[in-house]
Amino acid sequence: MAHIVHMLSPSDWDTFEQTGEYRPNSLSEQGFVHCSKPGQIVVVADVAHAHRDEWVLLLLDESRLESPVRYETNEDGGSAFPHVYGPLTLGAVVDSFEFVRDETGFRLPDGMLNYESR
Template identity: 45%
Template sequence: MSEHIVHITERSLWEAARARGTYETSTRGRTLAQEGFIHCSTRAQLPGTARRFFADLDDLVVLVIDPDRLDVPVEYETDRPGGEAFPHVYGPIPVAAVVDVEPWT
């Protein structure tokens, strides 16, 4: 059993994904198609991610994702040598892989 990973997003984007059946937003303002993967975090990384990219937004939610329910690779990668590795999901996230949705305040 893999440890859950998390993804912070706007509630409206999650609601649209629920209707579609898959979540495909990589990060704020960027889609999976544009970025090539979906940016995620560990629980410990989440506050920093929220401060860095979402501090000016309201009505955010945290998607709690079970990697064992994904049918695409999850790779822990860094953007520079010696940097912190973040989980990247290389494909759409099925709604069924999201085991919880938490409000972010």
């Protein structure tokens, strides 16, 4: 079972839980939902999402996603990141974790450490 993570605001997570489906702006603007492997998310958060101290990490089971996942590299040819080409649905969410930044940056939540190397 392969796991990927998606980072979203607490208010977006509340809405997702109520509606059962999540369509972030990137889906309409870029055609996909940005995700990461658990071992990638801390670097992504520290670089691209340090403007906010509180996030929610969703642990997703790739096999339960209703939309295709493609691993793609960015323009600089670095690491491949999973992109979901459709909305996220609650059926794919394995767990959710509070993701908080402190004075040193973000840290992978303890409950997610088991999934980091998978």
